[in-house]
Amino acid sequence: MPASTREKSKPETGQQTGVYVYGIVPGDVKLNSGVHGVGDPPGEIRLVRSGDLAALVSEVDITKPLGTPDDLQAHQEILDATVTDAPVLPSRFGAVLTNEEAVAAELLDANHDEFAAALRQLEGRVEYIVRGRYAEQALLEEILSENSRAARLRDRISGADPDATRELRIQLGEIVNNAVANKRQNDTRDLLAAMKDHCAASLVRTATNEMDAVYAAFLIEVGQVGELERVVQDLSDRWRGRVELHVRGPMAPYDFVGNGG
Amino acid sequence: MTVMQSGGSRGPSPTGLADVIETILDKGMVIDAYVRVSLVGIEVLTIDARVVIASVDTYLRFAEAVNRLDISQEKEGLPGLVGGMQESGAKHKTRGMLDAATDKLKEYGDNGRERQGARRSRREED
Numbered sequence: 478m479p480a481s482t483r484e485k486s487k488p489e490t491g492q493q494t495g496v497y498v499y500g501i502v503p504g505d506v507k508l509n510s511g512v513h514g515v516g517d518p519p520g521e522i523r524l525v526r527s528g529d530l531a532a533l534v535s536e537v538d539i540t541k542p543l544g545t546p547d548d549l550q551a552h553q554e555i556l557d558a559t560v561t562d563a564p565v566l567p568s569r570f571g572a573v574l575t576n577e578e579a580v581a582a583e584l585l586d587a588n589h590d591e592f593a594a595a596l597r598q599l600e601g602r603v604e605y606i607v608r609g610r611y612a613e614q615a616l617l618e619e620i621l622s623e624n625s626r627a628a629r630l631r632d633r634i635s636g637a638d639p640d641a642t643r644e645l646r647i648q649l650g651e652i653v654n655n656a657v658a659n660k661r662q663n664d665t666r667d668l669l670a671a672m673k674d675h676c677a678a679s680l681v682r683t684a685t686n687e688m689d690a691v692y693a694a695f696l697i698e699v700g701q702v703g704e705l706e707r708v709v710q711d712l713s714d715r716w717r718g719r720v721e722l723h724v725r726g727p728m729a730p731y732d733f734v735g736n737g738g
Numbered sequence: 739m740t741v742m743q744s745g746g747s748r749g750p751s752p753t754g755l756a757d758v759i760e761t762i763l764d765k766g767m768v769i770d771a772y773v774r775v776s777l778v779g780i781e782v783l784t785i786d787a788r789v790v791i792a793s794v795d796t797y798l799r800f801a802e803a804v805n806r807l808d809i810s811q812e813k814e815g816l817p818g819l820v821g822g823m824q825e826s827g828a829k830h831k832t833r834g835m836l837d838a839a840t841d842k843l844k845e846y847g848d849n850g851r852e853r854q855g856a857r858r859s860r861r862e863e864d
Contacts, residue, residue, distance in 0.1 A: 650797025
């Protein structure tokens with residue numbers, strides 16, 4: 478990854494507004510009027526077209542901070558609403574260019590071939606997130622039943638003075654923590670194996686909660702949604718009482734563009 | 739957006755703003771730093787829910803949770819593993835983009851807990 482160009486250009490003196498870029502779509506996309514995006518007041522969503530590409534944009538006041546919950550929701554909702562009709566390359570939150578001419582010339586024209594190729598690959602494909610959380614009690618019982626050392630430690634701290642058994646508690650907790658990490662890895666492997674023939678691509682997301690069991694993004698054909706639902710239902714049955722699974726989507730393919738993550 | 743829920747009904751649904759943040763601040767196409775303009779507020783957005791980091795606090799909390807268990811009925815082990823890990827990564831990578839935003843999205847562990855939200859150190863109107 479190039480890391481040498483972190484400097485950002487400063488806004489020209491006196492510039493009050495910029496053009497917020499949500500994402501890139503094919504040039505033949507049509508827009509409903511009256512949809513508003515980020516900022517205060519929210520700007521109306523527009524299309525900046527150049528050749529066979531277009532950018533979803535809205536005007537923002539660059540002298541005001543951006544990033545309220547409403548801003549974040551608006552960014553994602555606009556992209557997710559688009560992806561069911563047309564392929565979209567979603568921008569990461571916070572991309573603002575000087576004006577619409579810059580969007581056309583410096584963004585769309587300058588990267589035309591890569592954007593066009595990426596959009597062709599994404600045609601008819603959407604992202605779904607599958608996330609599962611462990612039921613804590615079932616998980617801990619499972620770990621104790623499998624790990625005799627953990628079970629012995631538990632017996633030793635049971636009913637004992639917490640201060641006197643602090644070291645034992647730390648040992649027990651560390652065993653449990655490592656066991657959870659192993660289970661997460663194994664369960665994630667099972668999910669990916671089950672989805673293998675039902676997606677175009679997959680990406681494991683980093684766990685952000687200690688009770689995360691699985692957390693992965695899948696790029697699937699629109700027609701594969703039923704297969705995804707069957708896979709999740711099968712795993713849900715298999716893990717009943719142990720892991721609660723949630724599916725989110727269809728979403729824009731955030732996990733499958735760019736160089737983030 | 740369709741939300742399909744499966745399985746049991748324990749615990750709150752892990753959707754909402756935290757999911758949005760993990761998606762649109764951490765994922766998506768990063769637009770070249772050269773063509774961007776500065777935007778007030780974005781630089782100070784941070785994600786502090788990114789990574790689970792284990793600590794002594796986590797261990798003690800797990801130990802306490804174990805200590806509270808009623809293990810009169812222990813369960814059988816899990817079924818064996820299936821298949822091989824497939825982590826295909828970002829296949830449809832759009833090249834030519836610079837990762838200008840990542841350095842602003844600092845990653846914090848919070849003693850293994852999840853904090854749901856972005857933190858903004860200066861959010862007031864100028």
